[in-house]
Amino acid sequence: xxxxxxxxxxxxxxxxxxxxxxxxxxxxxxxxxxxxxxxxxxxxxxxxxxxxxxxxxxxxxxxxxxxxxxxxxxxxxxxxxxxxxxxxxxxxxxxxxxxxxxxxxxxxx
Amino acid sequence: xxxxxxxxxxxxxxxxxxxxxxxxxxxxxxxxxxxxxxxxxxxxxxxxxxxxxxxxxxxxxxxxxxxxxxxxxxxxxxxxxxxxxxxxxxxxxxxxxxxxxxxxxxxxxxx
Numbered sequence: 001x002x003x004x005x006x007x008x009x010x011x012x013x014x015x016x017x018x019x020x021x022x023x024x025x026x027x028x029x030x031x032x033x034x035x036x037x038x039x040x041x042x043x044x045x046x047x048x049x050x051x052x053x054x055x056x057x058x059x060x061x062x063x064x065x066x067x068x069x070x071x072x073x074x075x076x077x078x079x080x081x082x083x084x085x086x087x088x089x090x091x092x093x094x095x096x097x098x099x100x101x102x103x104x105x106x107x108x109x
Numbered sequence: 110x111x112x113x114x115x116x117x118x119x120x121x122x123x124x125x126x127x128x129x130x131x132x133x134x135x136x137x138x139x140x141x142x143x144x145x146x147x148x149x150x151x152x153x154x155x156x157x158x159x160x161x162x163x164x165x166x167x168x169x170x171x172x173x174x175x176x177x178x179x180x181x182x183x184x185x186x187x188x189x190x191x192x193x194x195x196x197x198x199x200x201x202x203x204x205x206x207x208x209x210x211x212x213x214x215x216x217x218x219x220x
Contacts, residue, residue, distance in 0.1 A: 034208055041197075042213070042214075043199055043211040043212060043213050043214050044152070044199070044211050045211070046208045046209075046210075049208065087151070087152075089209075094205075095140050095157065095159050095203070097142070097154075097203075097209060099144075099151050099152040100151060101150060101151035102151055
């Protein structure tokens with residue numbers, strides 16, 4: 001089992017749709033969780049951190065379920081500019097950072 | 110501006126040649142990382158350093174070497190022992206439990 005697994009994708013959605021990504025992790029001692037966005041041929045950039053209580057940033061909502069060891073990202077009212085690869089990131093042991101393979105999202109007009 | 114810089118943006122390697130990728134950060138971060146990304150794949154950890162003069166192998170360290178003589182610098186050498194070096198190389202830095210910040214990356218191509 002991979003340490004961090006994501007939905008395989010790609011997700012093809014129309015503008016305005018709501019789309020959800022899930023990510024599972026294997027290490028119950030994981031401490032920090034993040035979602036990154038990566039555009040084609042660019043470096044990953046932080047989208048949002050994920051907190052136990054759940055958190056929202058505009059159209060984006062992230063949630064963490066420690067009992068089931070998964071995190072999720074919900075994008076509401078999808079825009080064309082949301083088309084990218086979304087990476088799930090888990091940190092444990094202070095410095096050990098594991099990236100998921102990413103889920104590609106295509107938003108079409 | 111604070112950030113991470115990588116150079117060059119594109120690098121061409123001849124067979125049997127060692128090449129060095131530069132990574133510099135002025136964020137005063139203790140930890141620095143090197144990742145490799147192949148087309149359509151996730152990031153794989155090559156080496157990381159938690160503090161000056163110390164570094165650890167990641168999941169795919171064979172054929173690579175690093176040094177950490179200064180806090181702000183973490184160069185990666187791709188040696189001739191790395192038989193399939195063509196990839197997108199990303200450097201990152203981080204402080205404690207905070208998020209990682211990435212440089213713009215270097216694309217390495219073999220001639």
